[in-house]
Amino acid sequence: MPARIRRDDEVIVIAGKDKGKTGRVLRVEPDNDRVYVEGLNIIKRHQRPTPGRPDSVGGVIEREGGIHVSNVALLDPKDKKPTRIGIEIHEGRRFRVARRSGTRID
Structure with missing residues (x-):
């Protein structure tokens, strides 16, 4: 299956606690069907600080959690919906196309 959502894509969350919010994809985990926005x-x-690593700090660390890929939708580059x-497929190459406007993504 082709990668429909890739890193650096602009997406909108369509279900869950962050429904309606938009952001840029930081990481994609295809094996787990997860995206990190x-x-x-x-x-x-x-997190406890690790003694062997000077850059390891302890305390409460906030970071992005994974969102299932079915709960996000790509934003159309034309109208941001x-x-x-x-x-x-054009000249043997595959391109992603927004169904809403027909514009190529990439």
Whole structure:
């Protein structure tokens, strides 16, 4: 299956506690069907400092949690509204296409 949502895509959350919020995709985990969106689904982790590493700080760490890929939709580059993604083959190359406006993504 082609990668419909990739790193650095602008997405909108369509379900869950952050519904309606938009952000940039930081990381994609295709094996787990998860995307990590900048500033959304913030989780807290209590972390103890590691003695061997000077950059390891302790305390409560806030970071982005994963969101299931079915709960986000790509934003159309033209009108910034949610769109589905199609695949167009042109001269042997595959391109992602916004179904809403027909514009190529990439």
